Amino acid sequence: MSRYTGFHRPNRLLAAYAAVFAIVLYLPILFIPLFSFNSGVYVKFPFEGFTLAWYADLFQRQPLLNAFWNSVRVACFVSLLCTLVAIPAALAIARYRMPGKAPAVGFIMLPLVLPGLILGVALLTLLNRMGVQLSLVTVTIGHIVICLPYAISVLLPRFIGFNRALEEASADLGEPPLRTFLRVTLPCNMPGILACLLMTFTISFDEFFMAFFLSGAESTLPMYIWSQLRFPQDFPSLLALATLILAFSFALIFASLRLARVGQPVAGRAAR
Numbered sequence: 001m002s003r004y005t006g007f008h009r010p011n012r013l014l015a016a017y018a019a020v021f022a023i024v025l026y027l028p029i030l031f032i033p034l035f036s037f038n039s040g041v042y043v044k045f046p047f048e049g050f051t052l053a054w055y056a057d058l059f060q061r062q063p064l065l066n067a068f069w070n071s072v073r074v075a076c077f078v079s080l081l082c083t084l085v086a087i088p089a090a091l092a093i094a095r096y097r098m099p100g101k102a103p104a105v106g107f108i109m110l111p112l113v114l115p116g117l118i119l120g121v122a123l124l125t126l127l128n129r130m131g132v133q134l135s136l137v138t139v140t141i142g143h144i145v146i147c148l149p150y151a152i153s154v155l156l157p158r159f160i161g162f163n164r165a166l167e168e169a170s171a172d173l174g175e176p177p178l179r180t181f182l183r184v185t186l187p188c189n190m191p192g193i194l195a196c197l198l199m200t201f202t203i204s205f206d207e208f209f210m211a212f213f214l215s216g217a218e219s220t221l222p223m224y225i226w227s228q229l230r231f232p233q234d235f236p237s238l239l240a241l242a243t244l245i246l247a248f249s250f251a252l253i254f255a256s257l258r259l260a261r262v263g264q265p266v267a268g269r270a271a272r
Helices: 002-008 012-035 053-058 062-095 101-108 116-130 136-160 165-172 177-188 190-206 209-214 221-228 232-261 264-271
Strands: none
Touching: 012 232, 053 232, 062 101, 062 136, 062 190, 062 221, 101 136, 116 136, 116 209, 136 190, 136 209, 165 177, 177 190, 190 232, 209 221, 221 232
16 A cells, blocks of 8 residues: 555646646637637737627527537437437446457547548548438537547446446346346436547537538537638627537536535445
């Protein structure tokens, strides 16, 4: 136990590195909400004045609202489907031995390391050869390809660390495997499942590359933002929109990370 005590000591060099890393990563992002309150059209110092007009302008743009609801519909469907598929997949990976499991898991996780540009071009080529018309359905297919590995990676640690003694106790009491899964395994891992839902919703809602290559006449919110960047007079409204998206995305990510930790210390103590 003593050889691990060094990991719990304060490390000023590591703390300084983490602080510099956070500043470099998040400081440019902080300028987005800062300039969204500037009354001037151009992004520059000093500010011309404080205003909330750019936020009010967002609710008067019908194409923006249509793109927003398209993104919400796609993200809801993708998060629900990916979570439903990831639950049995993560359970099978965590519990059962099967031939070729390691290569299969690596293949499933491949979209995590492949650039979105390559995946978008590959799916666009495949769908064109199949004669599929581009629409929100094709965007949904692309988002499922992207989000499913994230869903499995969120749920897999939950099922690996789950105390199986609870399932064995349920079986000893005469419950069949399906009822044990529905009444014991699923409720005990519900925080991880909710975290999976929030994580995949956020990724799908913000995904650009798949929407860029696979969307048709109906655009999603990232595509709307991309189309409006060429109009300088609309840039302040886009900053306000980006601020709302950042706040929404950060809230969902923090909630999913918080939910992913619920129950893990208890499960770990029970397993020991």
